[in-house]
Amino acid sequence: MLILECPYCGVKAEETELAAGGEAHLKRFGPGSSDEEFHDYLFxxxxxxxxxxxxxxxxxxxxxxxxxxxxxxxxxxxxxxxAQTTEPPQEIKDKISEKRPDWTWRDIK
Amino acid sequence: MSDPVSAMSGATFAGLAKVEDSGLQGMITLRGDLASAVLQAAVKAATGAEVPVSGQVALSDQGGVAWMSPDELLLLVPYAEVDAKVSELSEALKGEHALAVNVSDARGVFRLSGEGAREVLGKVCPVDMSAEAFKPGQFRRTRMAQVAAAFWLDHDGVFHIVCFRSVAAYVFNLLSASAHPQSKVVVY
Incomplete structure (x- = not known):
């Protein structure tokens, strides 16, 4: 079971109290972008x-x-x-590096 | 005007704990910047209670204030005064980025009291209901089986539960089933 602490109200919420919203930090490609960029953004x-x-x-x-x-x-x-950020804060990245020293995710490491 | 009635019109159930419809309760949803001094003064004037910190409810003689989210409060006021309070709030909050709405008739409100109350809630909510974890004055929005609900514990050991009026019958039946006399688990 997944338990996440909500950074807004401080509640340790169990998975059933939450709704999953998919992958984080997507950059939107809309009008004016190439077909390939739009395809990648969508799929x-x-x-x-x-x-x-x-x-x-x-x-x-x-x-x-x-x-x-x-x-x-x-x-x-x-x-x-x-949610008001376009990439993970340094503090979170440091925490991950402590436990998974060679982690990468998309172009973030 | 038709006579106002509460969601379950005074239904009660007695089992491991007593579940009762609380009757008519004036409720105002207030959204805005909770750190604003103008808003804090308006809330104090309307309810007699201070704006609580996150996860808490502040109760006064005539009502109370519950913390719903970083920009939302639930004000508890006497049912008969709710329209007057909304106008007072709107007047006091002129120029602020805030909105007060009367939601009294959009909610069902229940009281849950008795020895088994913690257990009755613990069975239907993903919340630690032990006496060390959930203390009087604490407020929690959560899930009650399949629907959203919120509750707080007052200083007399009574839980007050708020849900949408459309699911009030479901919540009443759910709490009654959870309080069935033969369903004791003895966890709390």
Whole structure:
């Protein structure tokens, strides 16, 4: 069972209280972008065995969206952080590096 | 005008704990910047209670204030005064980025009291209901089986549960089933 701490209300929310929102930190390609960029934006998702970044919503709680960094293999949660960011904060990256020294995710490491 | 009635019109169930419809309760949803001094003063004037910190409810003689999210409060006021309070709030919050709405008739409210109350809630919510973890004055929005609900514990050991009116019958039946006299688990 996955337990994530909501960074907005501080509640340690169990998975059933949350709604999954898919991969985090997607950059939108809309009008003016090439077909290939738009295709990748729509369809190409990471599916890692290991470190992953996701969006979650505290649906049965404060209702806010937030980000979570976790390991898809061990279900270990490295941390949760605000939705108002385009990449993981350094503090979260440091926490991951402590446990998975050679991790990479898309172009983030 | 038709007579206002509460969601379950006074239904009660007694088992491991007592489940009762709380009757008419004035409720105002207030959204805005909770750190604003103007908003804090308006809330104090309307309810007699201070804006609580996250996850808490502040109760006064005439009502209370519950923390719903970083930009939302639930104000508890007497049912008969709710429209007047909304106008007062809107007046006081002029120029602020805030909105107050009367939601009294959009909610079902229940009281849950008695020895088994923690266990009754613990069976249907993913929340640690032990006495060390959930203390009087604490407020929690969560999931109650299949629907969203919120509850707080007052200083007399009574839980107050708020849910959407459309699912009030479901919540009442759910709590009654959870409080069935032969369903004791003895965890809390």
């Amino acid at each position: 190409m998702r990471e599916n890692p065995k290991g470190v992953h970044f996701e969006r979650w919503r505290h649906a049965n709680g404060c209702g806010k969206w937030f980000h979570a960094a976790r390991c898809t293999m061990t279900l270990e949660v490295f941390g949760t952080y605000s």
